[in-house]
Amino acid sequence: MSERTLLAVRGLTKRYGERTGCLDVGFDLWPGEVLGVVGESGSGKTTILHCLSGRTVATAGSATFVQRDGKVVDLLRMPEAARRRLARADWAMVQQNPRDGLRMSVTAGANVGEPLMALGARHYGKIRGQALDWLGQVEIPLDRVDDLPATFSGGMQQRLQIARSLVTRPRMVFMDEPTGGLDVSVQARLLDLLRGLVADLGLAAIIVTHDLAVTRLLAHRLLVMRGGEIVESGLTDQVLDDPQHPYTQLLVSSVLPP
Amino acid sequence: MSEPVVPLLRVRDLAKTFTLHTQGGVTLPVLRRVSLRVDAGECVVLTGPSGSGKSTLLRAAYGNYRAQGGQILVRHRDRLVDMVSAGPREVLDVRRASVGHVSQFLRVIPRVPAEEVVAEPLVAQGIPRERALERARALLARLKISERLWRLSPVTFSGGEQQRVNVARGFIGTHTILLLDEPTASLDAASRGVVVQLIREARERGAALLGTFHDADVRAMVATRVVSLAEAEAA
Amino acid sequence: MSAYNFAYLDEQTKRMIRRAILKAIAIPGYQVPFGSREMPLSYGWGTGGVQVTASVIGPDDVLKVIDQGADDTTNAVSIRHFFARTTGVRTTTRTDEATLIQTRHRIPETPLRPGQIMVFQVPIPEPLRWLEPRETETRTMHALEEYGVMHVRLYEDITQHGRVATAYDYPVRVNGRYIMRPSPIPKFDNPKLDRSPALMLFGAGREKRIYAVPPWTPVKSLDFEDHPFTVERWVEACAFCASRESFLDEVIVDDKGGRIFVCSDTDYCARRRGQEA
Numbered sequence: 001m002s003e004r005t006l007l008a009v010r011g012l013t014k015r016y017g018e019r020t021g022c023l024d025v026g027f028d029l030w031p032g033e034v035l036g037v038v039g040e041s042g043s044g045k046t047t048i049l050h051c052l053s054g055r056t057v058a059t060a061g062s063a064t065f066v067q068r069d070g071k072v073v074d075l076l077r078m079p080e081a082a083r084r085r086l087a088r089a090d091w092a093m094v095q096q097n098p099r100d101g102l103r104m105s106v107t108a109g110a111n112v113g114e115p116l117m118a119l120g121a122r123h124y125g126k127i128r129g130q131a132l133d134w135l136g137q138v139e140i141p142l143d144r145v146d147d148l149p150a151t152f153s154g155g156m157q158q159r160l161q162i163a164r165s166l167v168t169r170p171r172m173v174f175m176d177e178p179t180g181g182l183d184v185s186v187q188a189r190l191l192d193l194l195r196g197l198v199a200d201l202g203l204a205a206i207i208v209t210h211d212l213a214v215t216r217l218l219a220h221r222l223l224v225m226r227g228g229e230i231v232e233s234g235l236t237d238q239v240l241d242d243p244q245h246p247y248t249q250l251l252v253s254s255v256l257p258p
Numbered sequence: 259m260s261e262p263v264v265p266l267l268r269v270r271d272l273a274k275t276f277t278l279h280t281q282g283g284v285t286l287p288v289l290r291r292v293s294l295r296v297d298a299g300e301c302v303v304l305t306g307p308s309g310s311g312k313s314t315l316l317r318a319a320y321g322n323y324r325a326q327g328g329q330i331l332v333r334h335r336d337r338l339v340d341m342v343s344a345g346p347r348e349v350l351d352v353r354r355a356s357v358g359h360v361s362q363f364l365r366v367i368p369r370v371p372a373e374e375v376v377a378e379p380l381v382a383q384g385i386p387r388e389r390a391l392e393r394a395r396a397l398l399a400r401l402k403i404s405e406r407l408w409r410l411s412p413v414t415f416s417g418g419e420q421q422r423v424n425v426a427r428g429f430i431g432t433h434t435i436l437l438l439d440e441p442t443a444s445l446d447a448a449s450r451g452v453v454v455q456l457i458r459e460a461r462e463r464g465a466a467l468l469g470t471f472h473d474a475d476v477r478a479m480v481a482t483r484v485v486s487l488a489e490a491e492a493a
Numbered sequence: 494m495s496a497y498n499f500a501y502l503d504e505q506t507k508r509m510i511r512r513a514i515l516k517a518i519a520i521p522g523y524q525v526p527f528g529s530r531e532m533p534l535s536y537g538w539g540t541g542g543v544q545v546t547a548s549v550i551g552p553d554d555v556l557k558v559i560d561q562g563a564d565d566t567t568n569a570v571s572i573r574h575f576f577a578r579t580t581g582v583r584t585t586t587r588t589d590e591a592t593l594i595q596t597r598h599r600i601p602e603t604p605l606r607p608g609q610i611m612v613f614q615v616p617i618p619e620p621l622r623w624l625e626p627r628e629t630e631t632r633t634m635h636a637l638e639e640y641g642v643m644h645v646r647l648y649e650d651i652t653q654h655g656r657v658a659t660a661y662d663y664p665v666r667v668n669g670r671y672i673m674r675p676s677p678i679p680k681f682d683n684p685k686l687d688r689s690p691a692l693m694l695f696g697a698g699r700e701k702r703i704y705a706v707p708p709w710t711p712v713k714s715l716d717f718e719d720h721p722f723t724v725e726r727w728v729e730a731c732a733f734c735a736s737r738e739s740f741l742d743e744v745i746v747d748d749k750g751g752r753i754f755v756c757s758d759t760d761y762c763a764r765r766r767g768q769e770a
């Protein structure tokens with residue numbers, strides 16, 4: 001257990017005037033582990049991601065992250081330039097709606113190749129080769145490489161977004177409802193894909209979802225959110241099989257058996 | 259005279275109460291101060307009436323259920339870890355390396371082939387995938403799962419076939435402690451026989467096993483010691 | 494002299510534009526916003542270029558104005574007359590005589606000298622606009638050197654056409670830092686920007702931006718390692734002066750499809766024939 005935490009969040013708070021987005025949220029994330037954040041709408045789970053990714057400015061708290069070069073930085077206090085640079089190379093975000101995470105007016109291959117070009121890749125053949133490789137990994141037929149994402153189904157768009165976000169081999173990924181809005185069979189395929197990728201790449205991931213089945217499949221640990229606060233946390237199977245907090249018990253018992 | 263005995267699993271005054279908040283806060287004290295120990299080479303069979311907490315004890319030892327009091331000490335990488343108070347990452351490490359759990363049904367993930375389900379614990383221990391798959395296939399063959407099923411997801415298997423996959427997954431690793439919760443339920447006689455052999459082999463390599471078996475014959479063949487839950491609570 | 498201030502613009506405006514120009518020269522390739530004025534010609538006809546010229550022109554300057562390489566097209570003639578009337582400076586069609594050259598869509602073939610100033614008319618200054626409509630976002634991208642999208646553009650070209658199909662206004666990297674649109678000059682002219690002895694000023698009147706490339710600045714056209722930047726080549730030579738080095742225009746001469754290729758730079762062609770343009 002001498003391994004270092006990758007991300008340490010303490011006291012993360014976001015207030016919107018009188019309303020609380022999230023309150024005093026704290027957790028650690030280790031390399032290669034998946035943390036699930038569950039809760040219903042308005043629980044604050046997405047607010048956490050927005051604060052960490054810089055989309056929103058947190059009211060209070062810290063989020064120390066260990067960069068690839070070993071330097072420790074506070075994501076909440078980084079200058080925007082540094083944060084955007086980090087976002088290009090060290091961590092990635094998968095949005096709930098794939099259209100928000102893709103460039104809809106460029107081809108699938110260009111979508112996957114862009115992060116490489118942004119980091120200085122200058123060989124067309126190699127860039128295209130890597131793009132094709134990734135399309136294969138996310139099970140998108142290779143002959144779609146020159147098609148526009150608008151011609152893809154929702155599930156395929158989401159897989160394309162995943163390829164685009166992982167192509168630079170980030171060490172940490174944030175996912176916001178990665179299976180939201182997808183058909184059940186499509187969800188299963190996507191989850192299996194994510195499971196494999198997370199394991200193969202040794203990714204650390206924070207997955208925000210309202211779907212407990214997703215967390216059981218993907219997450220090692222779980223945070224249960226309600227009203228902006230963490231009400232329970234622990235090993236995924238333990239929180240889902242032996243929930244302690246009244247709200248967690250309610251959440252777990254409300255899930256219809258398949 | 260005897261060699262110093264290595265206690266691999268020691269439960270001390272374990273207390274577990276369920277509080278059902280969704281049902282008016284009803285409390286169910288299932289385990290009250292349970293103590294027992296399992297040493298290397300032993301297979302301790304837990305007995306007791308249905309609903310008395312045998313399964314709960316096994317799950318608590320695996321870190322799947324939370325205990326309210328007491329300790330569950332397991333030997334893990336040359337030290338003792340208390341599963342009651344250990345943090346999530348430590349529990350995961352203990353499960354990876356030292357403590358295995360075989361329940362009575364397989365949690366099926368669609369799309370993952372049976373041989374990969376079985377190989378996973380070895381892969382998690384760092385064994386190269388190809389070698390892990392070879393051993394998985396060997397074990398599946400032993401449990402009479404036909405080869406044409408190896409690359410299929412257990413989603414479509416019968417209950418008995420799924421349980422055999424589950425058993426294979428549970429026994430493939432080199433866990434020093436194995437927790438077995440009705441592992442032979444839904445298995446035919448031949449398969450039960452293989453499970454008995456697997457238990458023997460585990461004991462022979464020095465593992466400590468704690469399990470429940472509703473089948474009296476199997477109990478007789480595997481148990482080195484029988485402990486009733488009631489006894490363990492009084493101890 | 495007419496009733497206008499020298500070079501039409503009032504002195505305050507000239508001062509504001511000169512400040513913008515100085516800033517632009519200090520940060521090669523960086524787009525400096527400026528308070529573009531209403532000029533006596535419509536947007537899209539060179540108001541930016543005219544404002545830049547008006548701010549730098551002095552009584553001792555010799556002005557040349559070209560449009561698509563020619564001194565005698567309507568726009569070139571109008572702008573040249575405009576400055577002649579409002580400044581009284583000498584005008585010329587000879588590149589080697591000019592101190593100040595305002596151009597639309599071409600750089601002269603005759604090599605430029607130190608001390609000469611080129612003023613380019615720019616329609617759209619922002620190279621990232623094709624993919625990112627928000628000004629706030631493009632400014633941030635320039636500030637953070639987030640230029641991946643420019644190579645995406647080239648990637649898409651190669652994917653669609655087998656090669657980079659951009660023929661004019663081909664994006665360049667200035668001094669290893671800012672990516673710039675060199676205005677709709679053919680890519681044939683891009684190499685002339687690289688370490689030119691002349692000062693290059695770019696004015697976009699409608700978009701209200703000025704940028705600059707100081708003399709001797711490295712300017713590199715974007716490309717891929719396996720698809721390097723290349724310029725246009727013709728099989729034909731100029732029908733008038735036989736040049737094989739200059740940019741040629743294709744001219745239809747009859748209604749049977751007959752065509753000839755002639756130098757787009759009229760002064761260069763005339764010089765080679767030993768005549769006035």
